[in-house]
Amino acid sequence: MSLKAVKLWLGACGLLALGTLTSVEAQDFNEQQVARGKYLVAVIGCGDCHTSGYFFGKPDMAHALGGSDVGFEIPQLGVFVAPNLTPDAQTGLGDWTKEEIVAPLQTGKRPDxxxxxxxxxxxxxxxxxxxxxxxxxAYLKTLPPIKNKVPGPFAAGTRPTVPVMKIVAP
Ligand code: HEC
Structure with missing residues (x-):
């Protein structure tokens, strides 16, 4: 193969690689995938815990998945408020990659x-x-970003600044 042919060949490989990369990225946000994500989030009920007002019987659907206003007290662990899952960069998952969002769902580990x-x-x-x-x-990434930083987590024994759901002994 002449040098020119090698260069052409390498160029074609590069284009091919670029093409594959672009199609993978495009695939990440394809409509079908986002629709599937929306369906799963609705059926699993992520919004029950992650939407304010839900535990007062009036979920604030204008701020769906924007974070709760009630904490769960877990004995010996503390009080935890379900955070904002919308893509706001400061208060939500805006700066999280899709892998960083998937990890907590599959392993329980936050990026930190x-x-x-x-x-x-x-x-x-x-x-x-x-x-x-x-x-x-992918679906969470398509939500309108909501600015809402939920308080906490509160260490066991400290005073939470939100209403709390707790197990009360009889
Ligand atoms: C029973 C209530 C409940 C349900 C249902 C629930 N979550 Fe959560 N989620 C929480 C709480 C509480 C936390 C915070 C826990 C902590 O800080 O240790 C949390 C944390 C997270 C986090 C970490 C975010 C961060 O900023 O640290 C992600 C991501 C998440 N949930 C996604 C989901 C998704 C997606 C679903 C549905 C498929 C879902 N959750 C369903 C209560 C819930």
Missing amino acids: GRELAPIMPWQDLANLTREDAMAIA
Whole structure:
């Protein structure tokens, strides 16, 4: 092969690689995947815990998945408020990659390494197929960003600034 032919060949490979990359990225956000994610989020009921007003019987659907206003007290662990899952960069998942969103669903680990409190049902969600977990992440990325930083987590023994659901002994 002449030098020119080699260069042409390498160029074609590059284009091919670029083509594959673009189609993978496009695939990440294809309509079918986002629709599947929306369906799963609705059926699993992520919004029950992650939408304010839900535990008062009036979910604020204008701020769906924008974070709760009630904390769960887990004995010995503390109080945990379900955070904002919309793509706001400062207060939500805007800066999280799809992989970083999928990891907590499958392993319970946040990007900073902290294990989520078990009230977040990640041990159940770990049964999702990778495709379905990715579909959920893709859908969350398409939500309108809502600016809302939920308070906490509050260490056991400290005073939470939100209403709390707790187990009360008889
Ligand atoms: C029973 C209530 C509940 C349900 C249902 C629930 N979550 Fe959560 N989730 C939580 C709580 C509480 C936390 C915070 C736990 C902590 O800080 O340790 C959390 C944390 C998270 C986090 C980590 C976010 C962060 O900023 O740290 C993600 C991502 C997440 N949930 C996604 C989901 C998705 C997606 C679903 C549905 C497939 C879902 N959750 C269903 C209660 C719930």
